[in-house]
Amino acid sequence: MNKLSRRRFLGKSAMGIGSAVIASQFPLDLNATIFSKPVRMPVGFQVWTIKDMLVKDFPGTLKMMAGLGYQSLEMCSPPGYESSGFGPLMKLKAREMKQIINDAGLICESSHYVMKELREHLDERIEFALESGQKQMILSSFGMPEKATLGDWLNAADELNKMGVKTKKAGIQMGYHNHHMEFGQIDGTLIYDALMNQFDPAYIKMQFQVAVINLGYKASTYFSKYPGRFISAHLADWSSVEKKTVQIGQGIVDWKEFFAKVKTGGVKNIFVEMGLETFKDSATYLHSLLK
Numbered sequence: 001m002n003k004l005s006r007r008r009f010l011g012k013s014a015m016g017i018g019s020a021v022i023a024s025q026f027p028l029d030l031n032a033t034i035f036s037k038p039v040r041m042p043v044g045f046q047v048w049t050i051k052d053m054l055v056k057d058f059p060g061t062l063k064m065m066a067g068l069g070y071q072s073l074e075m076c077s078p079p080g081y082e083s084s085g086f087g088p089l090m091k092l093k094a095r096e097m098k099q100i101i102n103d104a105g106l107i108c109e110s111s112h113y114v115m116k117e118l119r120e121h122l123d124e125r126i127e128f129a130l131e132s133g134q135k136q137m138i139l140s141s142f143g144m145p146e147k148a149t150l151g152d153w154l155n156a157a158d159e160l161n162k163m164g165v166k167t168k169k170a171g172i173q174m175g176y177h178n179h180h181m182e183f184g185q186i187d188g189t190l191i192y193d194a195l196m197n198q199f200d201p202a203y204i205k206m207q208f209q210v211a212v213i214n215l216g217y218k219a220s221t222y223f224s225k226y227p228g229r230f231i232s233a234h235l236a237d238w239s240s241v242e243k244k245t246v247q248i249g250q251g252i253v254d255w256k257e258f259f260a261k262v263k264t265g266g267v268k269n270i271f272v273e274m275g276l277e278t279f280k281d282s283a284t285y286l287h288s289l290l291k
Helices: 003-010 047-056 058-067 087-091 094-103 115-131 150-169 191-198 210-215 219-225 255-265 276-288
Strands: 043-046 072-076 107-113 136-139 173-177 204-209 230-235 237-239 244-246 269-272
Touching (some): 043 047, 043 269, 047 058, 047 072, 047 087, 058 094, 072 269, 094 107, 094 115, 115 136, 150 173, 150 204, 173 230, 204 210, 204 219, 210 230, 210 237, 219 230, 219 255, 269 276
Parallel strands (some): 043 072, 072 107, 136 173, 230 269
Antiparallel strands (some): 237 244
16 A cells, blocks of 8 residues: 555545445356355545544544444555554554444454564464454555665565464465556566466455556456455546546446456455545446446
């Protein structure tokens, strides 16, 4: 969850309306069949987009979101994101945080972490994740420098593999969240594909950032290319005409195709991550897919 790339694409804080049970009841393509059983998951939100509100009033903000229809959220590790504004939440113990979330009518199975805290405090973070009810720990970014070599990326992937072994033993799935940088090439090799070849699928699952649609990469394509390798996805849409983020359903993402492919990809959670001006209409569109 690199701050600069995220801010460039998403804009300011977001809040929205809606929750739903997403069903894979759409045809994959003209020659494909419909899944016999629906894939159901709660509609969630990533707290990054409402972080300013969240740290000022954690219980109140969560209750507001639940009242708007949300069922789940993805946290950002308060210690790892202290410099990004999450410091005030560090005062909460894991069980306290879980209780506040549950009291608001929400669940939290996933949280973002940064590489530094996983390197230096992995055992502590695993303990916090377990006590707060998390089932997924997602690394938001390797924090690679612009001139990193492909070898640097692969070495970092190996490092995360080892962390994933440890979280797996504790009953938690480790995951990796992509940004636009993973869809760059080094010596003719797409970084994302190189990472997929390097990650051990037993220990590292992927969280797909749908925002890379503005580079021409579709989540549905990768769900098919790497079946079972994904755990969750961040939802956003893009207008190729206006060259900016737009509400879900008003951009170039084929959402029916997306939800038809989530079962293939293995996706268990979706988290809306849009700017304030798009959030409400995006949730409304997600509801409309169920009618």
